[in-house]
Amino acid sequence: MTVAVVQFGGSNCDRDAVRALAHLGVDAERVWHEDGLPADADGIVVPGGFSYGDYLRAGAMAARQPIMADVREAAEEGVPVLGVCNGAQIGCEAGLTDGAFTTNRSARFQCEHVHLRVERADTPWTAAYDEGDVIEVPIAHGEGRFEIREDRLAELEDEDRVLFRYCDADGVATDAANPNGSTANVAGVLGARETVAVMMPHPERATLPDVGGTDGQGVLRAFSG
Template identity: 85%
Template sequence: MTVSVVQFGGSNCDRDAVRALSHLDVDAERVWHEDGLPADTDGVVVPGGFSYGDYLRAGAMAARTPVMDEVRSLAEEGVPVLGVCNGAQIGCEAGLTEGAFTTNRSARFQCEHVHLRVERADTPWTRAYDEGEVLEVPIAHGEGRFEISDERLARLNGENGVLFRYCDADGNVTDEANPNGSTENVAGVLGERETVAVMMPHPERATLPDVGGTDGRGVLRAFS
């Protein structure tokens, strides 16, 4: 599989994503957004960072670039697409998934390790885990609070569209374990197709044994 990691001005996790995927023997390359996606693209990662300096709001400008039209077309064909952190903001803004990400409850940038509970283990992104398993991965964001209307949240829950929720080390979903104030502790969601997902925590920063642990590997195995 050839994975295109889309690079915008302000992206800063594109190299992390390529290195993590390469460590899993996945062929990955950075692609400058203006160049469009290569014809042999079999998977897409929209990485973290601060595309366009987060002007207007995080992800809003990048979501309206021509390359995201290409990403949406591939997503509709069932090609795996993952948005991480700023990529999650871009994905929501581009309509790949429900909801939006906004300013943390603390109104501060937060960089720390958090725990996630796997809500489903039957998707490409979670097949390496057990349902209810607890992962430890890092976050690094200022606008990571997941927001969604009550109606859309009910639909998302009804369709089992939540991939991960913030929890404590024992798997308890509590307000204390919610680092940014996300609605119902949501940390990652699916799109209309299960091959599309966005998440605020960084699985690519938890794939190397000596750097951040390996709990995030299973997410990226969707590309292998």
């Protein structure tokens, strides 16, 4: 599988994503957004960073670049698409998933390790885990609070599209374990297809054994085959 890691001006996790995927034996390459999406891309990562300096609001400008229309089309055809951090913001803005990411409850940039509870284990992104597993991955964001209307949240819940929730080390989704004030402790969600997901925490930063642990490997293994 060849994974296209889409690079915008201000992306800063594209190299991390490529290296993490390579560690798992996945062929990945950075793709400058103006060059368009390669026709042979078997997977897509929209990585973290600060595309366009987060002007207007995080992800808004990148979501409106022509390449994202190609990403949406690929997603509709079943190509695996993962948006991480700024990529999650871009994904929501581009309509890949429901909801939006807004300013943290603390109104500060936060960089720390958090615990996530796996809400489903029957998706490409969570097949390496068991439902209810607790994994530890880092966050690094200023606008990571997941927001969604109450009626849309109910639909997400009914459709079983919540992928991860912030929790404590015992797997309890408490307010104290919610680092940014996300609605219902949501840390990651699925799109209309289970092959599309966005998440605020960084699995690529918890993939290399010597850097940040390996709990995030399971998410990226969705690109393994």
